[in-house]
Amino acid sequence: MVFSSASFLFYFLPLVLVAYFVSPKSVKNATLLIASLFFYLWGGGRFTGMLLISITVNWLMGLWVDRCGFQGKDTKLRHRGSLKKVALVSAWVFNIGVLGYYKYANFLTEQVNAISPSIFSDWDEIILPIGISFFTFQALSYVIDVAQGITPVQKRWDKFALYVAFFPQLIAGPIVRYRDIANQIERRSHSWAKVSQGMTRFAYGLVKKVVIADSVARVAEATFDPGAPLSFSAAWLGLAAYMVQLYFDFSGYSDMAIGLGRLFGFRFPENFCRPYSAISISDFWRRWHMTLSQWIRDYIYIPLGGSRQGNGATYRNLAIAFLFTGIWHGANWTFILWGIYHGGWIIVERWSGWKRRNLSLTQTVFCRAITLLIVMMGWVIFRSETVGDAVNYYQHLINSGANNAWSMDLQDAWNRQAQLCLMIGGVIALLPGEINLGRYLDWSTSSFATGVKFAIAGVGFPLALLLTISNEFSAFLYFQF
Amino acid sequence: MTTSRRKSSSVLLPKISAKAIALAPGLLCLCLLSYPLLKVVSSSFDANYLEVVEKREPKRFPKRTYFSAWLRKRNYRQLSEFIDDRLPFRGLAIQTKQVLAENILGESRFTAVDMGKNGWLYYRLSYGLEETGDGNLIDGERVEYALNNLQYFLQWQTAQRRKVRVMAVPNKHTIYPEYLSKQARDDLEKSQPGRETLYEKFGESQDKRLIDLWDAHESAKKKSPEKLLYFPEDTHHSSWGSIVLMRSLVQSLSSDLWNPKDIKVHGGYGNWGLDLKHILGYAAFESEQELPLFYLERSGVETERILVGDREFSSLAEAADKGLLGDRDSILSFLQNSDGVPLIPGRTLVIRDSFLEVSQQKSLSQYFQSVDYIHAQSKSLSQEFIHQSAKNYDTIIIAVVERNFLSFLETLPRYLNDGNIQGEKPIFQQINGNFELIGKLGEKTKTKIDNGFLEVTSRKAKPFITLKIPQLNAEKSYKLNLSVESPRLDRVDLYYQSDYQLELLGEKFSPARRISLGLKPGENNISFFLQSAGLRSPWKLQFEGGEGTYKIESIEIFELPD
Incomplete structure (x- = not known):
């Protein structure tokens, strides 16, 4: 089930809200857990069993790791050396093993088959469980945090299950860490203000996704889809459309998740902070998919040594972290190259000693433009289905002398709605870095904020619902990751 | 005392209202989620929209309801479709979206429909020679291929002597290009060379066997421009356009059969399901331009038998009541007798498309002793049927609209190639x-x-x-x-x-x-x-x-x- 479907908006969400608020306090978590499992069952079918296995194994791992780390009634952390390491390695092996099997086995067998076709000739394609990258990372971070004594162990299976499977963030993030919501699972407050705040944030996200991202999506598809005829202007238009689509789609989804969490009294971490206003690639990664960046930083980059072991080791660690980021996004050479591309730029920035302090306005504008261009070039690899397609796309981006005709599909897609949405999306995406409308709407009580909220509730949200009712289903982009 | 109470209430009131104002947007959004409750008042409208505009049954509740079926995604997909189809005022939402796009955004093109001038709509996928495939603009290679196939068709046609006739029906934009938008004209230009080559070669090959409607349409338009040959909001002929089609067809088969006095004016205006309006999602059926109704009535001719497939009916209304007339797969047959009024003798087969629907078939049948109509996409139109037809019928008319010309030439020779004709050999x-x-x-x-x-x-x-x-x-x-x-x-x-x-x-x-x-x-x-x-x-x-x-x-x- 996706948030922008009629089934979710008009049936699932209202019913869960009613059930939740009429439930006694003691069963509120259980209500949410049952609803979340049903939510996953709707989109994931039989893979719900796999989700339950993952939850249970990680919960047991947490208990095991905890037993290795604590002794008796003493709350001080005690290291039990090798046994704890075994437990932790087991957690890594299990989670990465499951993720690797479902997400990367097809890719690996294809590579082997390319060299020696007989080895996996009978290989049946494995279907990817929805949201596996997100819930696997959440569960793994919990076990690591328990091992490191950062967070207390959760002894109740149902509460841990709610943490992993809570439907707002289950299939496309943000990647919430247990430490962020451990207390909220135990107790949280509810108020009309939170409900209203959550609903407004949800509506804001839905407008971003349904009104803007979906409107420009066809323009991107008409240029990036394999075999689509390209020209210089078409390639640049498609790339701009994809830049807007991806940001509004994914950040819209995160807004919806954060809003839904708020409805039920949770506060999720922010996932985006005006990424296209970044002045460097390192700055971009502090603003784009922030929960993933933080996860990679805390569980990959820092354990590898971070930047504490000299320049060479730092570059190596950065390269590994970004390679991992690329691989996390999908089993394809394009994602691997995309990760390497970003890692490479980060290393270049670090090597050149680039600092972002005390920039003049002109320098800021220049840095933003360069960073945006680098990010956009990266989206070409990210969006292309094969490396060959990406190379072909780059050729058209560069070759201005080529024929500038647009395909019929692109002409169709480039309608007034797409033009308007690309313009609005572009302006919003490129506003000064300090302006963050989502967060601003959360806390501000100014008359401007109230006016914007009324505009969302009175115009944007009904329009998004109208499009949802009358449109065909369109899946969120980040589900594939 | 009184003053302080006043003060506190005046401070309190703005506070309460500010809080209420802050809560209002979110709660308004929440209220909008109760939209399915409108179902109580929308049932008749929704049913009508699905049946008339979308021409389909609402999606059903998942068939499999046992426990393990609910562990599969398929059941939920079906459930989602079931829910989507039952959303109240769904049709109204689709139309509202269309109105917003047209009037606020000034959109002039919607997937398959081009908004022309003066409210005229055009079926965009007919600018090329075919309505399916990647885009609608043909390339030279496909035209070459189609022309290559033409020789097999000609061999077969020649073998049947002169009884096989092709009736080419022009697209609306060919006869009324003046209402096309600039974008549409540009698109048309791109496919122009391919179309011209194909028509020219095909026309040459057919000589007198081609029932060419272009000239007939052009002259009818010139003679009475107020009598529109096509509906402005539909791809098909108006009743006057159908009369022009039938006149050309009858005259090409028998020059002295047509009598202008057979044309009657109904006196009323038609209430049509306009296909291009449907594609745009509108439930409204009345054309903005009311077109007078014409029909044909030959005195002295009586329909003796009507057959739908193997079943005989006394009237078309009776067949319609049984729900058999909308079926593309059945063959509709008319057998006439007359009191001395001449009829086209023998058996005639018309392989038709949507330009010859039931009402036109009935009108046209008055000129034939015996005529069978089969839809070009009917399951019954097998290779065997066509070969049998060559023996069973005295006249065979293949009616094909301009937009289907390319696929016609690509597919028909395959049917006709029974091994006796030297066809291309697959590698x-x-x-x-x-x-x-x-x-x-x-x-x-x-x-x-x-x-x-x-x-x-x-x-x-x-x-x-x-x-x-x-x-x-x-x-x-x-x-x-x-x-x-x-x-x-x-x-x-x-x-x-x-x-x-x-x-x-x-x-x-x-x-x-x-x-x-x-x-x-x-x-x-x-x-x-x-x-x-x-x-x-x-x-x-x-x-x-x-x-x-x-x-x-x-x-x-x-x-x-x-």
């Missing part, structure tokens, strides 16, 4: 049981040869087969013809290999080298065109609809002319 052929399967099948895919068909069945996943083909010439282009019976409205993807692409990247079958074509439920004869150089084995045919049985009758690969 690769897997047909009638000679299937050689190599490599793996799709997950849970099973195949069997049954009665000359290769049945590809899958219970859980998209079924596919891989084909071992010979190395093909790098300098040539190829065409793969596939005859397949599909269980549903579906899509089939052909993945092919090419030296030209970056195979070293390890993508054995990549979407970059995939051609997709639509399948309709039932029999399909489709062609894939491959232009990449250096095509090599293996290829993969994958049915996207998933589970079900696909019956492949034949797979043939042809080399295209240089």
